[in-house]
Amino acid sequence: MSESEFLRLVKLYRQTVFRVAYCQLKNYTEAEDITEEVFLSLYTYNGDFNEDSHAKAWLLRVTMNKCRNLLKSAYRRLSVPFEEATEKFVFAEKNELLDVVMTLKPKLRIPLYMYYYEEYSVKEIAGLLGEKETTITTRLSRGRKKLKELLTKEDKNELS
Amino acid sequence: MNYHKLFKDAFSSVSLQNDEESFVKSVAERKNTMENKRKISVKKSVVAICACVFFSVGTIVAAAESPEFNQFIYTTTGFVIDPDKIVYATPIPQYPIDGFSSIENIGKPIAEGVIKQEFPTEMYFVELKECTENKFIVEKIAYDNGQTIVLGDGFELEENQCVKITIDADFTAEYHTDRNGELVAVGYIYDNVAYDIFSGRTDGESLSVDFTADNAGKYSFYIINCCAGLQNYDSVSVEITNNYSGA
Secondary structure, eight states: OHHHHHHOOOOHHHHHHHHHHHHHHHHHHHHHHHHHHHHHHHHHHOOOOOOHHHHHHHHHHHHHHHHHHHHSHHHHHHHHOHHHHTTTTSSOOOOHHHHHHHHHHHHHHHHHHHHSOOOOOOHHHHHTTTHHHHHHHHOOOOOHHHHHHHHHHHHHHHHH | OHHHHHHHHHTTTTOOOSHHHHHHHHHHHHHHHHHHHHHHHHHHHHHHHHHHHHHHHHHHHHHHHHHHSSEEEEEETSSEEEEOOOOOOOOOOOOOTTOEEEHHHHHHEEEEEEEESSEEEEEEOOOOOOEEEEEEEEEEEEEEETTTEEEEEEEEEEETTTEEEEEEEOOOSTTTTTTTTOOEEEEOOOTTEEEEEEEEBBHHHHHHHHEEOOOSSSEEEEEEOOOSOOOEEEEEEEESSSSSOOO
């Protein structure tokens, strides 16, 4: 891949890759690390992309795989990242909506994020996550229900 | 509820805080570190292979001359080679997903024998808790091939009363190679006789089975793991969908 093409894709998609990694890992440092690794894979990738959407799908697929490998690694299973243990978020603004969304289980959170934020279709999400379309539909429906419950609970807590 | 707006608002603050230039610099540094590591590991591998060849040749020659040569040789790759050169794969150990409980630890053995599926099965009684009105659930359980879970201690149903049994499986364990579904049987026990309602594959990670009671009386519901390995379920629920008068 040429350097100019690489820099163009970095500019276009580094935040997207980071958000997907953060959505899966719930940890700033690890998500940043994965983002760098994904773009390193892109740098060493020999193929060409016909369209930017193909490059994006490739980047997201690599991100999901790298996150999955990290979550499966003995290191990650045997240790709790500092940010998770202390519930310390490093983003400048305190975002309560994000806190609520991040309490969902990853298997519900990721399809919801892909569908509503990245605006992928159910078929595309199924392809990216290597799952069946029916599984994604079920997870979206369960995720919406759970999110609604959490937000209602949050509203009640605020009122009381 | 506008979920598009909700997600845009929630993730608006999630962003990498370094600029593009330092990001590209970090990627380049990572690339250099990786290449250096690769050079070092190639050198180490060459040295290790030379050492192994040197020692292994001596060991194999010594073993071949030994009267104990016929004993099994355990290789480091997890295979067992017998003297007739038949290779057996060592089974991959299967454990419940972290946080999931095996039914042997949370259930009570109630019977062992043959139930509908015509293969031996161990039956375990597992308690359910009422999560919403008329919906009873057990969460994060794992059970092995041939095991049967009897869900709760029975439900008093009226004639034509409907029940929905829902399984929410979890395929995230690495030994779940078949992501198209797992083989299960779902059924009920009435008057000490077991009847299958469903026998087949889950649809991805989900399965919902509906049942209508033909007669009034006490019904127990069961699920059987009919696949070759361990299955993990996020939840199994029994929901009485109309006219429930209590267990």
